Amino acid sequence: MATTKKLSTLFCLSSLFCLLFTINQAVSESEHMETFCNKASRNTTSNSTTYNTNLKTLLSTLSNQSSFANYYNLTTGLASDTVHGMFFCIGDVNRTSCNACVKSATIEIAKNCTNHREAIIYYFSCMVRYSDKFFLSTLETKPNTFWSSTDPIPKSYGKFEQRLSDKMGEVIVRSSFLSSSFTPYYLQDITRIDDQYDLQSVVQCSPHLDPGNCTTCLKLAFQELTHCCSDQLWAFIFTPKCLVSFDTSNSSLLPNHSGAFSIRGNNRIFGGMVLGAAASVFALFGL
Numbered sequence: 405m406a407t408t409k410k411l412s413t414l415f416c417l418s419s420l421f422c423l424l425f426t427i428n429q430a431v432s433e434s435e436h437m438e439t440f441c442n443k444a445s446r447n448t449t450s451n452s453t454t455y456n457t458n459l460k461t462l463l464s465t466l467s468n469q470s471s472f473a474n475y476y477n478l479t480t481g482l483a484s485d486t487v488h489g490m491f492f493c494i495g496d497v498n499r500t501s502c503n504a505c506v507k508s509a510t511i512e513i514a515k516n517c518t519n520h521r522e523a524i525i526y527y528f529s530c531m532v533r534y535s536d537k538f539f540l541s542t543l544e545t546k547p548n549t550f551w552s553s554t555d556p557i558p559k560s561y562g563k564f565e566q567r568l569s570d571k572m573g574e575v576i577v578r579s580s581f582l583s584s585s586f587t588p589y590y591l592q593d594i595t596r597i598d599d600q601y602d603l604q605s606v607v608q609c610s611p612h613l614d615p616g617n618c619t620t621c622l623k624l625a626f627q628e629l630t631h632c633c634s635d636q637l638w639a640f641i642f643t644p645k646c647l648v649s650f651d652t653s654n655s656s657l658l659p660n661h662s663g664a665f666s667i668r669g670n671n672r673i674f675g676g677m678v679l680g681a682a683a684s685v686f687a688l689f690g691l
């Protein structure tokens with residue numbers, strides 16, 4: 405299912421210094437997007453063998469569980485060696501793809517975040533996370549990552565930002581009534597706008613958020629997406645607790661509307677988490 409697309413990666417070290425890489429790369433649904441590793445989530449510097457053993461078991465269990473469910477959480481170990489973990493797949497991803505995605509993610513996160521007390525990895529279709537502190541029901545917006553088209557919205561679309569904002573606001577409200585459905589909080593909406601183009605809006609929260617925090621998470625994520633990408637044909641943001649995306653298309657033009665494709669990771673350091681992906685890109689280019 406992989407297709408070759410132009411992929412741009414932009415990393416900003418500060419507002420004055422950005423690096424842009426453009427490469428041609430095969431992109432598939434289960435493509436890895438970004439990894440964040442963190443050595444210490446709190447007041448501990450212990451490098452415990454027991455913790456690492458517990459982590460191994462946890463990742464293996466998550467991987468195995470993804471053949472049965474679209475999300476799962478668990479806790480292993482005792483006291484300072486306790487590890488909490490979870491995964492979830494995006495709502496329209498089938499069980500086979502979910503399993504493949506989580507499998508890759510657990511292998512990658514074990515490889516690239518060796519000896520880290522917490523980590524989070526985002527793929528196009530899933531996310532996997534572990535930590536030595538309990539995080540399931542808390543609302544967090546960092547570290548996040550977003551991707552967008554590099555093609556701007558055509559002028560003929562008129563008041564696109566307004567239309568997008570109105571529609572997404574409505575979708576977020578509707579999603580808050582979905583908390584106990586099969587795929588918690590996942591909602592996809594496709595609406596024809598101004599008889600000109602189709603606007604697809606997608607929202608999803610982590611199943612452990614309560615409805616109030618889910619709504620807040622989606623609003624904050626959309627706000628962030630508006631800042632970076634509301635003049636683009638499509639965009640997608642993944643935060644630790646929710647995701648928001650939109651896509652525009654003209655039925656008569658489908659499926660060829662998105663030629664260029666970009667990945668933009670914001671490498672800010674939040675909550676002590678450092679952008680592992682940026683570091684590995686720099687290493688790759690000898691910077």
Ligand SMILES: *[C@@H]1O[C@H](CO)[C@@H](O)[C@H](O)[C@H]1NC(C)=O
Pocket residue numbers: 447
């Ligand atoms: C870590 O926590 C212990 C008590 O739990 C405290 O005595 C120590 O000062 C803390 N260290 C840091 C760096 O916060």
Ligand SMILES: *[C@@H]1O[C@H](CO)[C@@H](O)[C@H](O)[C@H]1NC(C)=O
Pocket residue numbers: 451519
């Ligand atoms: C943790 O311990 C392992 C093996 O004992 C060692 O290879 C690794 O460098 C240590 N990591 C840290 C952050 O101390």
Ligand SMILES: *[C@@H]1O[C@H](CO)[C@@H](O)[C@H](O)[C@H]1NC(C)=O
Pocket residue numbers: 461462464465468
């Ligand atoms: C996951 O499945 C594999 C293969 O069936 C098995 O070897 C492994 O023990 C399982 N992991 C856990 C934690 O149950």
Ligand SMILES: *[C@@H]1O[C@H](CO)[C@@H](O)[C@H](O)[C@H]1NC(C)=O
Pocket residue numbers: 477478479540541612
């Ligand atoms: C998942 O987390 C919830 C708390 O949010 C907990 O009640 C539940 O037992 C956890 N599930 C597993 C399998 O540990």
Ligand SMILES: *[C@@H]1O[C@H](CO)[C@@H](O)[C@H](O)[C@H]1NC(C)=O
Pocket residue numbers: 405433498500501
């Ligand atoms: C699951 O989705 C993938 C990717 O969209 C597709 O290739 C595959 O055929 C689907 N599998 C099933 C069983 O529907």
Ligand SMILES: *[C@@H]1O[C@H](CO)[C@@H](O)[C@H](O)[C@H]1NC(C)=O
Pocket residue numbers: 436438439512513515516680681684
């Ligand atoms: C893991 O690290 C290797 C080498 O540093 C890199 O090629 C790979 O893309 C990384 N994977 C992830 C998921 O970060």
Ligand SMILES: *[C@@H]1O[C@H](CO)[C@@H](O)[C@H](O)[C@H]1NC(C)=O
Pocket residue numbers: 541542543614615616617
């Ligand atoms: C959000 O979750 C926290 C627990 O993490 C809870 O105390 C708070 O009441 C929730 N907020 C809303 C608006 O539901």
Ligand SMILES: *[C@@H]1O[C@H](CO)[C@@H](O)[C@H](O)[C@H]1NC(C)=O
Pocket residue numbers: 558560561600601654655656
């Ligand atoms: C979308 O397609 C319709 C019907 O083919 C056409 O009338 C309309 O102008 C197109 N809109 C844009 C923005 O290209």
Ligand SMILES: *[C@@H]1O[C@H](CO)[C@@H](O)[C@H](O)[C@H]1NC(C)=O
Pocket residue numbers: 658659660
């Ligand atoms: C998409 O565009 C390419 C050239 O840009 C063309 O060769 C291809 O046939 C188009 N595919 C469809 C399904 O329209």
